[in-house]
Amino acid sequence: MLTRIKDLATKLAPRLIEIRRHIHSHPELSGQEYQTSAFVSGVLSSSGLHVQEGVGKTGVIGELQGTGKDERLLAIRTDMDALPIVERTCLEFASRSQGIMHACGHDVHTTVGLGTAMVLSQMAEELPGRVRFLFQAAEEIAQGASWMVNDGAMDEVSNILSLHVFPSIPAGSIGVRYGALTAAADDLEIIIIGESGHGARPHEAVDAIWIASQVITTLQQAISRTQNPLRPVVLSIGKIEGGRAPNVIADKVQLLGTVRSLHPETRANLPNWIEKIVANVCNSYGAKYQVNYRQGVPSVQNDYFLTQLLQSSAEEAWGSDRVQVLPEPSLGAEDFSVYLEKAPGSMFRLGVGFRDRILNYPLHHPLFEVDESAIITGVVTMAYTAYKYWHQNC
Ligand code: NI
Numbered sequence: 329m330l331t332r333i334k335d336l337a338t339k340l341a342p343r344l345i346e347i348r349r350h351i352h353s354h355p356e357l358s359g360q361e362y363q364t365s366a367f368v369s370g371v372l373s374s375s376g377l378h379v380q381e382g383v384g385k386t387g388v389i390g391e392l393q394g395t396g397k398d399e400r401l402l403a404i405r406t407d408m409d410a411l412p413i414v415e416r417t418c419l420e421f422a423s424r425s426q427g428i429m430h431a432c433g434h435d436v437h438t439t440v441g442l443g444t445a446m447v448l449s450q451m452a453e454e455l456p457g458r459v460r461f462l463f464q465a466a467e468e469i470a471q472g473a474s475w476m477v478n479d480g481a482m483d484e485v486s487n488i489l490s491l492h493v494f495p496s497i498p499a500g501s502i503g504v505r506y507g508a509l510t511a512a513a514d515d516l517e518i519i520i521i522g523e524s525g526h527g528a529r530p531h532e533a534v535d536a537i538w539i540a541s542q543v544i545t546t547l548q549q550a551i552s553r554t555q556n557p558l559r560p561v562v563l564s565i566g567k568i569e570g571g572r573a574p575n576v577i578a579d580k581v582q583l584l585g586t587v588r589s590l591h592p593e594t595r596a597n598l599p600n601w602i603e604k605i606v607a608n609v610c611n612s613y614g615a616k617y618q619v620n621y622r623q624g625v626p627s628v629q630n631d632y633f634l635t636q637l638l639q640s641s642a643e644e645a646w647g648s649d650r651v652q653v654l655p656e657p658s659l660g661a662e663d664f665s666v667y668l669e670k671a672p673g674s675m676f677r678l679g680v681g682f683r684d685r686i687l688n689y690p691l692h693h694p695l696f697e698v699d700e701s702a703i704i705t706g707v708v709t710m711a712y713t714a715y716k717y718w719h720q721n722c
Contacts, residue, residue: 396456
């Protein structure tokens, strides 16, 4: 069966590269993937899948009915949105939309999803159950997965697989990880309210800027002294705003930041922990405060058995030296975790780095490029894992 899947994928390779380049040239921002989703649904329909458009706003679902009586439904999820980045590569198929670029490889994800659907649709007689392909919008703003779930995309789904490109792994190889793959990402807003006054008479005012600097310093120090170092927490203040003039003491400062963590229990305690520190500092110096903590996406926690299935399928397909078991998670975020709240699943890293280049630019970089041979690695890995899903107990 592996040989058959590899043959089907190899035959499709020129078409898949054409598809990837088309999507790459026509990137669309989160929530505006109109052309991309129309294109995706066209390809899915012509491969004989049952297609539903407008799921999760601009998302698409394609469903493939197997020929057996297995009740299990396997979902395969990819994302379609691009980023507000000016592409600086000199590729002949570089972005034709000024200021928008597929710099996170979602063009490759969409292509791998389509390629897997094309391969599996040609061997539907080997599939005892259903496969549902989810092409979601708006991953970059961490909303698309929730939109899909709210529109019922995960109804009846037993398990879910996904992938993300990874430039530091060479094309031809993949990475799997057991347990935490990415971090929970929450938004933080702290407002400090002091009392305005003359810059020459600080003792008659409550200086919100100075207190804000104490809050930031105390939070960073407290992480290292009061959080378990084996359960990482990263708190970054990315925006600070306050004050009116050089000689006027500021009465209000707003701090905006992101809070990343891996362990659900650690995450659950963070809002109280932050509020207590802010309260202590502000109370000491007579300021009022507000802490608004908004939970974003949870951490992606890969299921053990599905990760094992991915690893063994990839090792059979490419040899064990081409499958890395990743030792560390990333503190980046991925809204794939929203699907995992509905069904166990696993996401793998697809190597897209050029073996002969010293420098492979990172994701979200204006010079980010992928070695397109990785598309076939992705399609075969995904299709063979889906096949094995039905043909081994897991
Ligand atoms: Ni991405």
